[in-house]
Amino acid sequence: MLAFLVILVILFFVWVYELNSSEKNDGGETSYKKSGSPAVDAMSDLERREALLRISRLSQEMQDKELVNSLFVENKPSLEVDDNEKKEVCAVTQVENNGAANSNSCVFDKINEIKDFVSVxxxxxxxxxxxxxxxxxxxSNGLLTRTALDVSGANYVYNDALRLDGVRESVSLSIGFPNYKMFYKYxxxxxxxxxxxxxxxxSVLWENNCLFCKYNAADKRMTYKNKRSLGTVSALKEMYDDLDDASRSVLPLATYDPTNPQAEVLSLDKVSADKINAFIFDSKSAMDQFDFYYPGKNSFVDASFFSSREYSRKRRTA
Structure with missing residues (x-):
């Protein structure tokens, strides 16, 4: 905004300078115009109009740029902000939104809502x-989105060549248990x-920008959804609703299991390596090979992650 005002002031002084110069050149040797003549007056009016038009266009361009930036800026709070500053930010945001106090009007409220829901x-x-x-x-680099991997030129292999979810700028995650139907197919x-x-x-659920899909992200019921709506706390909670063909009361689910086994979370940010707490393998030989190259990393053998969710949950409750 400050830069915008500076530019306007500069343009104003240039216009005044040009106007004064035309008047001072009356009768001068280097002047080819005479002040007061119809031609000079007409030219001054034209220059004046052009200057005003330039200022108007510049003003509109600056406003458009600020609007775009406000739409796409990442609303990530600093981890160093204390509670009082958070309250002030929330209050200002609510005033700007005519008093509306919801998860979309204050990023700190959204973070706290997600934390509370994760806890419950x-x-x-x-x-x-x-x-x-x-x-x-x-x-070395954490979990990168498909787009970031392609740009980096890293050597990697992917599972889904089509990415029918249409969100290549994301990392696919599951809550508590993998999408075993897709995992088995691969x-x-x-x-x-x-x-x-x-x-x-x-913590990735509230520290990263995420989309919450109660079905597979490539499901038409998800791809037709507005992406902003999938980034809300309501979308996260909907992952635990009863579905037309599935009732939580009759399914062998853990409290934290989404209702649909293919429900997923799409992280629009990379998942940093320090967020990976463990590496699970289905055989001791695979784990031993990993431990040889990466000693000190948390590695385990747990075949239940390589089975169906129903089997895994029934086995734990038996």
Whole structure:
């Protein structure tokens, strides 16, 4: 805004200078015009109008730029902001939104709502399955979006070539248990591939910009949704609603399990390596090989993550 005002002042002085110069050149040797003549007066009016038009256009361009920036700026709070500053930011935001106090009007309210919901649902972690080939790049750079991987030129293998969800700028995550139907399909394609399950800190849910999909993100019921609506706390809560073909009361679900087994979270930001708390394998040989190259990392063998969610939940309650 300050730059905009400075530019306006500069343009105003240039216009005044040009106007004064035309008057001072009356009868001068280098002047080819005479002040007071119809031609000079007409030219001055034209220059005046052009200057005003330039100022008007510049003003509109600056306003448009500020509008675009306000729409796409990342509303991420600083972790160093204290509680009083958070309250002030929320209050200002509510005033600007005519007193509206909801999860979309204040990013701090949204963070607290997500934290509260995670606590009530006892969500322990997120998971992401990938081929072991990708482990070196993940440990070095974290989990990157498909777009970021392509730009970086990193060597990696992907599971979904089509990405029908239409959000290549995201990392696909699941709450508490992997999308076992998709995971099983990929494992059947080539049984020789070694897979790893990444256990990711739940704080990603409120620290990253995420989209919450109560069905598979590639499901038409999700792809037709407005992406902004999928980034709300309401969308996260909807992952735990009863569905037309599924009632939570009759399903063998943990408190933190989304109703649909293919429900997923799309992180629009990369998942940093320090958010990966453990590496899960389905065999001791695979884990031993990992430990040889990455000693000190948390690695475990847990075949339940490589089975169906129903089987895993029934086995735990039996």
């Amino acid at each position: 649902r006892e969500i322990p972690y997120l998971v992401h399955f990938t081929q072991a080939y990708n482990i070196p790049n993940i440990i 494992r059947c394609k080539d049984p020789s591939i070694t897979w790893v399950m990444l256990v990711i800190d739940k």
